[in-house]
Amino acid sequence: MAKANYDFNKIEAKWMKKWDSAKVFEVKKSKKKKFYVLDMFPYPSATGLHIGHAFVFSLGDIFARFKRLQGYNVLYPIGYDALGLPAENAAIKAKTHPKEYTKKSIANFMKQQKAMGWSYDWSRMVNTSDSDFYKWDQWIFLKMYEKGLAYRKKSSVNWCPKCQTVLANEQVHDGKCWRHEDTNVEVKHLDQWYLKITDYAQELLDGLEKLNWSENAKTRQRNWIGRSEGSEILFEINGKKWPVFTTRPDTIFGVTFLVVSAQHSELMELVSDEQKEEVKKFLKKLKGVSEKQMEDAEKEGVFTGSYALNPANGEKIPVYAGNFVVADYGSGMVMAVPAHDKRDFEFAEKYGIPIKVVVEPKDYEIYERNGQIPQAYEGEGSLVNSGEFNEMESGKVREEITKFLEKKKLGKKKVQFRLRDWLISRQRYWGTPIPMVYCDECGVVPVEEKDLPIVLPDKVTFGKGNPLTTNEKWIKTKCPKCGNKNGKRETDTMDTFANSSWYYLRYTDPKNEKKIFNSDDANYWAPIDQYIGGPEHITMHLIYARFYTKFLRDLGLLNFDEPATRYFTQGIIHGSDGEKMSKSRGNVVEPLETIKRFGADSLRLALVSLASPENDTVWDEKIVEGSSKFLRRVYDYFSNFNPGKIDPKIESKINKTIREISDNVENFKHNLAVIKLRQLFDSFSDKNLDKKTAEKFLLMLHVYCPFITEELWEKLGNKNFISLWSWPKVEEKKINDKFEKEDEIVKKVVDDINNIKKVLKKDKVKVSLYAIPSEVELLRNESETIKTLSGSAVLEVYAVNDAKVKSGEADPEGKAKKAKPGKPGIYLE
RNA sequence: GCGGGUGUGCCGGAGUGGUCAAACGGGACAGACUCAAAAUCUGUUAGCUUAGUGCUUACGAAGGUUCGAAUCCUUUCACCCGCACCA
Numbered sequence: 001m002a003k004a005n006y007d008f009n010k011i012e013a014k015w016m017k018k019w020d021s022a023k024v025f026e027v028k029k030s031k032k033k034k035f036y037v038l039d040m041f042p043y044p045s046a047t048g049l050h051i052g053h054a055f056v057f058s059l060g061d062i063f064a065r066f067k068r069l070q071g072y073n074v075l076y077p078i079g080y081d082a083l084g085l086p087a088e089n090a091a092i093k094a095k096t097h098p099k100e101y102t103k104k105s106i107a108n109f110m111k112q113q114k115a116m117g118w119s120y121d122w123s124r125m126v127n128t129s130d131s132d133f134y135k136w137d138q139w140i141f142l143k144m145y146e147k148g149l150a151y152r153k154k155s156s157v158n159w160c161p162k163c164q165t166v167l168a169n170e171q172v173h174d175g176k177c178w179r180h181e182d183t184n185v186e187v188k189h190l191d192q193w194y195l196k197i198t199d200y201a202q203e204l205l206d207g208l209e210k211l212n213w214s215e216n217a218k219t220r221q222r223n224w225i226g227r228s229e230g231s232e233i234l235f236e237i238n239g240k241k242w243p244v245f246t247t248r249p250d251t252i253f254g255v256t257f258l259v260v261s262a263q264h265s266e267l268m269e270l271v272s273d274e275q276k277e278e279v280k281k282f283l284k285k286l287k288g289v290s291e292k293q294m295e296d297a298e299k300e301g302v303f304t305g306s307y308a309l310n311p312a313n314g315e316k317i318p319v320y321a322g323n324f325v326v327a328d329y330g331s332g333m334v335m336a337v338p339a340h341d342k343r344d345f346e347f348a349e350k351y352g353i354p355i356k357v358v359v360e361p362k363d364y365e366i367y368e369r370n371g372q373i374p375q376a377y378e379g380e381g382s383l384v385n386s387g388e389f390n391e392m393e394s395g396k397v398r399e400e401i402t403k404f405l406e407k408k409k410l411g412k413k414k415v416q417f418r419l420r421d422w423l424i425s426r427q428r429y430w431g432t433p434i435p436m437v438y439c440d441e442c443g444v445v446p447v448e449e450k451d452l453p454i455v456l457p458d459k460v461t462f463g464k465g466n467p468l469t470t471n472e473k474w475i476k477t478k479c480p481k482c483g484n485k486n487g488k489r490e491t492d493t494m495d496t497f498a499n500s501s502w503y504y505l506r507y508t509d510p511k512n513e514k515k516i517f518n519s520d521d522a523n524y525w526a527p528i529d530q531y532i533g534g535p536e537h538i539t540m541h542l543i544y545a546r547f548y549t550k551f552l553r554d555l556g557l558l559n560f561d562e563p564a565t566r567y568f569t570q571g572i573i574h575g576s577d578g579e580k581m582s583k584s585r586g587n588v589v590e591p592l593e594t595i596k597r598f599g600a601d602s603l604r605l606a607l608v609s610l611a612s613p614e615n616d617t618v619w620d621e622k623i624v625e626g627s628s629k630f631l632r633r634v635y636d637y638f639s640n641f642n643p644g645k646i647d648p649k650i651e652s653k654i655n656k657t658i659r660e661i662s663d664n665v666e667n668f669k670h671n672l673a674v675i676k677l678r679q680l681f682d683s684f685s686d687k688n689l690d691k692k693t694a695e696k697f698l699l700m701l702h703v704y705c706p707f708i709t710e711e712l713w714e715k716l717g718n719k720n721f722i723s724l725w726s727w728p729k730v731e732e733k734k735i736n737d738k739f740e741k742e743d744e745i746v747k748k749v750v751d752d753i754n755n756i757k758k759v760l761k762k763d764k765v766k767v768s769l770y771a772i773p774s775e776v777e778l779l780r781n782e783s784e785t786i787k788t789l790s791g792s793a794v795l796e797v798y799a800v801n802d803a804k805v806k807s808g809e810a811d812p813e814g815k816a817k818k819a820k821p822g823k824p825g826i827y828l829e
Numbered sequence: 830g831c832g833g834g835u836g837u838g839c840c841g842g843a844g845u846g847g848u849c850a851a852a853c854g855g856g857a858c859a860g861a862c863u864c865a866a867a868a869u870c871u872g873u874u875a876g877c878u879u880a881g882u883g884c885u886u887a888c889g890a891a892g893g894u895u896c897g898a899a900u901c902c903u904u905u906c907a908c909c910c911g912c913a914c915c916a
Contacts, residue, residue, distance in 0.1 A: 174913090216833055216911090223832065223912060230916085246916060259916095299914075322914095329915045336916085343914055418915055535910075609854070611842060616909080620841065622855055630854095633869095672843070675853045752881035754872075759880055791860090791871075818881085826881060 004639035006632045008599030012707040016114050024723055025119045027075055029524050035072035036525050037064040038504055038564070040533035040541070041126075043081040043496075044105035045090060049112045050581060051589040051619055052573050055607045059570055059668065060532045061118040062608070065703045066665050067530075068119070069727035075525045076119060077507040079126030080106050083134065084496035085163055085179065088430035092462050098430045099458065102129055112592055117600050117706045119723065124510045128499040133506065134432040135453030136516040137498050140548070142435055143555060145446050149196040150424075152444060156263040156327055157192055157423060158185040164465070165427040166192060168495060169420045170224075170540045187263070193434055193492060194421040197547045201225055201417040203561075204546055212566040214614075217538045224539045226418025231402040233335065233411040235308040237270060237319060242308070245330030245416050249401045250394045251337040252312040253386040254358035256348065258319045259301060259334050262286050263327035270319055272305025279304060279321060286323055299324045299347050311410035312401070313387060322347065330416055338376065345376035358385050359394045422544065424495045429460055429467035431493030438488045439479035445487070448480050454489070466491055500541050501548035504528055504563060516557070523559050531564035534572065542567070568668055571616040573607075581619075589619055601705035602628035608670035608704060630678060631708055634701070637684065638694065638712040647688035649739040651731075654680060654693055659730045661700050670704070677701055691716060696728040745775065745822050746782045753790040756828050766794040770816035770825035773799045779824060800825070 019025065039060035042053060049057075064076035082102045091101035106127065113120065126133060144150035158167045160177035171178040172185050197204075205225045208218045230247035235258060244258065260267055262283060271279045282302040301322035308319050324343060325334055338348035338355040348355050357366065357373060361381040366373050380395045389397055389404075405411030425434065433454045435447035447454060457474040460467040468491040469475070479487035502516075508525040509517040527549075533541075545563045553561045574580055575587025594603050605627035611617040657680045664673035677700060684697075694716060702709035702722050713722035753767055767790070771779050779786070779797045787795045796810070800819050804810035815825040 173911090219833065220911060226912090226915070228915075244916090248916075297914095324914045326915055334916045341916065343916075346914095416915080418912095539911080609842095615835085615842090618841075620855080623841080626854055629869095671853085675843080678853070748881090754881090756880045758873090789871080813880090815880085823881085828880075 004636045006635040006708075008601060008631075008708070009596070011711045012115070012117070012595075012600055015707045015710045016117070018710075019119070019721075019723070020114075020122075022721070023123070024721055025076065026121050026123050027073055029521060030073050032071070032073035034075065034525055035067040035530075036075045036528045037067060037530045038077070038507075038528045038532070040531075040537060041079045041081050041500070041503060042109065043084055043086060044102060044109050045086060046094070046101065046105050046108070047588075048105075048108050049116075049591055051591055051594075051607075052581060054116060054591040054603065055573055055613075056532060056534070056570050057113070057116065057118055058604050058607050059568070059613055059670075060530075061116075061706075062604075062665065062670065062703045063530055063532070063668075064119055065706065065723065066727070068723070069699065069703070069725065071726060075124075075507065076121060077124040077126070077510075078113065078118070078120040078122070079124075079503060079507065080109070080128065081496065081500055081503070082106065082127050082129035083431050083499055085165070085426075085428055085430065088428055088462075091430075097458065099129070115592065115595055115600055117604065119706070124507050126503055126506050126510055128432075128496075128503065129430075131453040131455045132513070133503075134499065136502075136506070137432040137494060138435040138447070138452050138454060139449065139516060140502065140551070141494070141498075142446050142449060142452075144195060144551065145436075147554075149199060149551065150193060151196065152191060152193050154189060154191045155265065156187050157190050159188040159190075160185055163428070166190060166423060166425060168423045168497070168540075170422075170543070189263075192423055192425040193436075193490075195424050195547075197422045197543070198417060198419055200547050200550050201227070201419050202415075203550060204419070204543065207546065207550075207562055211562060211564075214567070214569055217535075217542075217567060217569055220538045221543060224419065224543065228416050228418075230414060230416060231398070231405070231411050232331075232414040233311060233405060234409075235311060235335070237306050237308045241410075242333060243331045244333050244335045245414060246335055248337065248340065248398070249405070249411070250383065250389075250398045251340050251358055252310070252335070252401055252405070253383075253389070254337040254339050254356045255310050255312075255317060255335045256338060256354045256356055257317050257336045257344075258308050259322040259325050259336055259344075259347070260304070260319060261325035261327040261332040262301075262321050262323050264321075264325075264332040265327075267304075267321055270304045270306045271321075275303060275305030278302050282321065297323060299343060299350065301347060301351065303351075311405055311408060318353070320347075320351070328420055329418065339373060340376055340378055342376040342378065356385060358383055360384050419543075422495075422547075424498060425492040426495055427466040427491075428493060429456070429462070431496060432498060433468070434490045434492050434494055436490040437477055437479055438490065439482060439484055440486055441484050442479055442481045445479055445481045451480070456493075468493070497541060497544050501544040502552065504545070505549075505552070505558075516552075519557050519559075522557065526558070527560050527562055528564040529566060531567045532570060533567070535569050538569070569614060571611070571614050573610075574616065574618050576619055576621070589621075594621070594624055598624050598628040599631070599707070601708045602631055604706075605631065605674065605704050609674045610671070612671055613668050630681075631705065634681060635708060635712065637681075638698070639715060641689075641691075641694060641716065642686075643691040643694070644687040644689060646690040646693050648734070648736070649743075650683060650688050650693065651734045652736045652739045653683055654696055654728075655731050655734045658696065658700065658728050659735075662727070662730070665703060673700075674704065677704075698722060699725060699728050741822075742778055742782075745778065746786060748822070749779070749824060749826070750786055750789045752823075752826055753786070753792060753828070756826060757790070760828065762828065765792050765828045767792045767796070768810060768815075768827040768829075769795070769797045770800050770805055770811060770819045770827070771797060772819055772821055772824070773801060775821070775824065797824075 037060055039057050064074050068074045087102050088098050091098040141150055158172045160167055162180045162183045177183045177185055205227055208221055228247055230245055231249040232243050232245050234241040234243055279302050301320040304319045304321055306319045307316045310317055336344035338344040339357045340359055359381040361379055366377045368374050383389045383392050402411055402413055435454050437445045439445050457471045459471055461470040475489050477487045477489050478485055505517050505522050509521040549563045550561050552558050577587050581588050602624050606624040610623055657676050661673045661676055698709045698712055710722050769779055776799045783795050798805045798810055800816045805816050813827055815827040819825040
């Protein structure tokens with residue numbers, strides 16, 4: 001039979017067009033059960049999609065197609081995270097305006113996305129750089145300001161000299177900028193806008209319980225939020241009380257000094273006149289030291305000249321300023337118990353501060369011969385030197401000591417979080433303008449809602465500093481409160497993560513001009529039922545999005561409080577050299593290139609055959625060749641398809657496969673599903689398949705290879721789209737393990753014949769099989785298969801009780817004696 | 830330092846108590862087709878052994894639990910990722 005020519009380029013172009021013009025993937029709210037599948041939207045760059053994108057988005061598409069076939073009303077939208085620094089920087093480099101750059105990049109992305117066969121509802125496309133979109137960023141900001149969740153504060157912030165802007169806590173990785181692995185973040189003192197995410201810390205923590213996310217993702221969020229229970233204790237310094245957070249109130253009698261962070265905003269209040277010079281010298285030394293260097297640095301400090309009173313025993317203890325105390329955790333000040341904390345110990349040793357043991361371990365002596373302790377003892381034990389609490393258990397006495405202090409109004413229980421407020425100001429152009437005005441008379445004044453959006457001006461000069469400060473006409477405005485004409489707009493823009501924190505909601509009602517979205521729409525489609533993205537977003541985007549969702553719920557706009565109930569963290573595909581794909585390494589794979597050579601279907605199939613999707617892997621183009629080979633065979637088979645009568649064996653197998661694959665797809669085990677599809681296909685032969693069963697196979701293959709399956713679906717005589725058909729159902733009754741056992745018998749016989757051939761070093765042979773009577777029929781039916789697979793010239797199947805066998809005529813060496821159930825005797829000649 | 834993960838045959842990678850010398854793909858080798866090659870198809874691919882068998886070695890390393898371990902436990906090594914002076 002003539003080989004069918006699998007012209008994938010033509011086929012893919014054809015269906016792309018058909019899907020587009022029939023608007024197959026556009027959805028509306030309906031009575032049907034909804035399912036919201038979402039991939040994290042990309043930020044468009046001129047370099048276009050790379051293989052990593054191709055992979056994640058294909059995972060989303062597979063899931064969306066699967067759920068669609070299962071009968072859900074599937075929302076699967078796409079958009080562009082167009083605002084942000086990378087676009088601004090790339091535009092500057094390319095000497096164009098970010099707006100132009102973004103526009104071009106998006107057009108390029110769209111071309112590639114369509115080529116990949118991703119089934120987006122294009123009518124819902126969202127672009128964060130449209131003022132229609134970021135207007136609502138500003139609206140949310142105003143609402144937060146109204147509720148006291150957006151505020152301005154001066155504090156030490158992380159500054160990236162390359163980005164020329166401040167960064168959020170989440171964007172500093174290992175002391176470096178998240179975008180510049182080689183750039184140390186500097187510490188600056190600036191007045192900046194913050195969002196009070198910490199108000200939701202407890203809820204963000206509790207909410208994790210009910211989410212169907214990987215344990216790893218949840219653990220990382222938990223650690224990031226970092227809840228610790230302890231006490232807040234007040235220390236009196238120069239007549240004023242200063243709070244200090246500790247998880248070990250039981251060691252209060254061992255406090256021999258206090259350390260205040262060198263970055264503490266009220267540090268100078270504590271410094272005595274005599275010590276001013278010393279402290280200033282110390283601060284000068286620290287200045288210009290990057291956060292990274294600070295982490296590596298030895299503990300250092302300077303005496304402030306002030307003394308505090310230990311609230312437990314009234315002892316006078318010195319107050320130091322230190323480089324190792326984090327300014328914005330707790331109160332930026334710590335009580336130091338050198339005997340029971342190794343950092344305090346180190347510090348005390350260095351500056352000759354007394355070390356006072358207040359906890360004795362149960363079963364050993366912590367002292368050295370000279371009465372000194374060699375190192376801090378951080379474990380539990382019984383209290384000593386602690387007044388009325390002596391001999392009590394350190395672990396049990398915390399509560400009591402806190403109560404004791406509480407009575408004196410010098411302490412209370414406190415829960416402290418590691419999570420910091422979200423620094424949202426950026427000193428860059430390509431972001432959402434923060435809708436605030438500075439008025440000489442009224443101070444900081446929010447823009448009125450009716451005046452939104454505050455549109456980014458096109459005319460700015462790029463160069464040093466924030467480009468927005470170069471457009472004076474834009475900056476100058478009327479004060480919304482008093483009408484004074486000398487108002488000045490805020491020139492800081494929002495962190496790009498502001499956009500991505502709620503974009504998923506805009507998809508549910510993308511064109512709404514009156515409202516951020518219609519609550520009915522949002523409540524119908526959202527939350528996201530299956531979110532897909534990389535591990536790098538767990539402590540950034542996903543924390544912020546959860547926070548925004550809870551806030552919008554509090555505004556009464558949503559009846560749920562988590563953005564995504566199920567989250568799949570996909571693995572990273574590395575370049576063929578095993579390194580992370582990057583332009584500078586030159587190991588980037590362009591999907592369009594691969595599509596040209598093998599087709600999108602082959603690429604998609606390859607991407608999921610490579611490995612289990614949650615694991616990191618190394619890209620290997622050989623996989624695409626393998627997938628392409630398989631698809632050519634599939635195409636050939638179904639192009640020449642003549643429906644026959646369904647073989648019950650195949651029927652059993654396909655039903656079993658449907659059951660397994662349904663489960664695999666649901667759980668992202670695509671690599672396994674693909675293997676099962678291949679095995680199923682291998683069992684198809686010229687005449688053992690009817691049209692219905694053929695279609696079931698195509699339907700399952702469809703989620704991976706949408707184009708070729710549409711084409712073959714049509715070739716089978718169907719007029720509708722396979723994309724909109726329905727997922728095959730398992731017919732349990734058709735599954736019969738008998739067939740598998742028979743297959744095994746046949747396979748074993750073939751293996752045995754081949755083995756004997758090998759031992760005898762014979763090639764073409766005449767084979768005689770002596771089977772127990774109940775297996776004779778099976779082996780006779782399969783004799784052609786056995787002949788082919790074993791390369792035998794002639795094959796005779798006898799029953800062991802056949803007269804000719806018994807007489808030895810047909811069994812010269814008595815091999816029939818070896819026959820057992822499932823294992824016929826074999827004679828070769 | 831803390832937390833999470835990974836380690837399987839020539840390679841990628843399944844498998845989490847027996848049906849495992851271990852799915853599937855790739856590579857290599859052999860055979861068929863061909864004048865030849867590519868493509869395609871078939872087989873082999875730990876070692877020894879054998880008329881279809883049996884044995885040994887093997888799932889990072891070392892121990893242990895068990896009638897039985899790639900799979901469970903302990904220790905250890907290597908690599909990857911996240912957080913990190915958070916009091």
